[in-house]
Amino acid sequence: MDSYLIHVNGHGDHAPMLDVNLKNTGNIISPGKVKSRKPRWAVRASEMSKKTFNPVRAIVDSMKVEPNPKKAMISLSLGDPTVFGNLPTNDEVTRAVKEVLDSGQYNGYAPSVGYQSCREAVATYYNCPEAPLKAQDVILTSGCSQAIELALAVLANPGQNILVPRPGFSLYKTLALSMGIEVKLYNLLPEKAWEIDLEHLESLVDEKTACLIVNNPSNPCGSVFSKSHLQEILAVASRQCLPILADEIYGDMVFADCKYEPIATLSTNVPILSCGGLAKRWLVPGWRMGWILIHDRRDIFGKEVEIEMEHFPEFENDVEFTERLISEQSVFCLPATCFEYPNFFRVVITVPEEMILEACGRIQEFCEMHYQGADGAQDLECDK
């Protein structure tokens, strides 16, 4: 990034701000003594800002492509369930917030960790015998994003490294790199329903590893880990003495055929910071309400889907694939390069039903047009 050097004196119509006339200041400062160096603006971008990089923006903003004018654009890229009004939050939630506003009692500065009554409410909701929680174990934050940022800041120093899932949510890397923390990507295995490649995970651990990030249920994979897999992950963390940063913002919103287990309920010794929030579960991402649940019984601390994209030799990579999908079908999906997982793309399925059906139809048409199977046959199988 460029740094900025702004010359103030001698340009423009304004009186030069820093060229102060000292003649009338009497004998306090002699004009002769301040002549030596003319101050100049030299506001440079900080090291941190130069290290802050959002891959989604970088990839998406560089996609210069126009949708097919014959088809209305459908965007399956941004995971915001409020865009179409088809997924409103619960009335009770809206009422609760209205009551708080009407009371006029919560317009002041809250304690930096959140109001006690609110921390108690969150603790009561998540408390269970396997993972007991009290109000003091809850830190309220500005969205789950800030929860992750705080947890990272607490767990890792610059020069240390953290273990991050691939494919995975891009915020982990963006935050870590801006803080001077190195990122090591561990693989998720598509053939095992996106479970963690535990051998690969453990092979990445070194003396500088500060924590393991586990995102369950997963964005972008949509996977939900079984109890036994979570126990295997905890066994690695325990063996390597690694605290876990658990991003569990999609907890409590899994389909009926699987069960979500908070990882802290399965741990007896591994310290866990569980990050969550209202955004996804209650469909209110603009409300910026998140939390960290501190699970440290041993006092050790001080909807989305992915589709495979092989057999499309026409396209150099997933960015090109998604660009062509826009220009031909006006369907906008995120290239999974945004999630450190090239050759896939991610679709958001919170758009209204008729829209997702239309989009799926178009994606199918696009795939049938461009697919080249091993024997060149158009034998594409689609799960509808």
Ligand SMILES: *Cc1c(COP(=O)(O)O)cnc(C)c1O
């Ligand atoms: C949306 C999301 C977040 C951030 O949640 P906010 O409360 O909107 O900051 C964190 N992690 C994952 C996996 C997400 O999908």
